[in-house]
Amino acid sequence: MEDWTLISEVIPSKLYLGSLEAAESAELLERYKIKSVVSIIEVEPKIPGCIKSRKWLCVEDLEDTDLLSQFDSINTFIDKTEKSVLVHCQMGVSRSATLVIAYLIKTGMTFEEAYNHVMKVRPLIAPNNGFIQQLMHYSFKVQPKNKERTQCFLADHWLCPGLDKNDWDVKKKVGFMEQLDSVDFSFGYLLL
Template identity: 25%
Template structure:
């Protein structure tokens, strides 16, 4: 297993591997106060991890996902971006003031950062890089290629082709993939992706929504 590592992509926002999410010295040194985990394991595996004193349960998102050519990460991108914005508490939020997450008093969250956010998967190459790129695209309103090159200046990343297609859709839909406020009706481009995905799953003999038995891509 690779040693723990995390790299600051921009102030307060770190990309890392799985072991970095358990590395107490690195978490302390980088003032990590929130974590986004993208792994195929259950969130219950973090319940007894000793860094809970530094990163509380409400500041940890666990997205159960796999690095395959059928995994849908688009469905989570908006929620994760909102989570990161709220934890960074940045005045440079990717959302207009009236759309930012609400604080305890019901007012939009503003002010200086109270800590850093770590986004990680197993290797820090595909799943976590995809989510990081999605966040930066929305925050800075930059293209996929511009954002990918920016991240590559800090760390070697390579989202798989499926995730690259999703990031293209994310940008084309201007970071809003749903046609309704209840998030049940996908916009046309997202629906077309879901239809294509369903055909691929069917061809693989899959009947469920998530391809847990699918072959996990190596090196991610």
């Protein structure tokens, strides 16, 4: 298996996103000079002794799982570490990608910039719909001035992919997204 499927560099020499296999590999952790690990997985991983600090959240990849309440504590953990940090879940696709996107939003990237950056370095990310909704709310809280931009990005990518932007003006899109703010995404599907 190629390294990029196991571990991806998000912020050079600071923040990495990856899988359980990466987190349990002393060779990979040492190669990338990773000294701290955030694990977001149901079973406590077997982290090698080369890791100086770690944080484990016993969390399932379900749409009704509350990650939003964990964003600030994980962001603080990442900020306080002096060395590189690996954030991982089982595959590095949904839970850990959500935490990394939240961290980038907190550091000043818009939701769109953070999502696109993580997608660029790790093209297999796919946060579940519940996590996307939580990231949306976090973005509104941390960057209220970017609310309309975030709503448009979400409408373009999750609700109406492929829609010609000339067919739907921003006001309609934003109004539609404001209505969606109260939608329960626990089933993971939105029929349009």
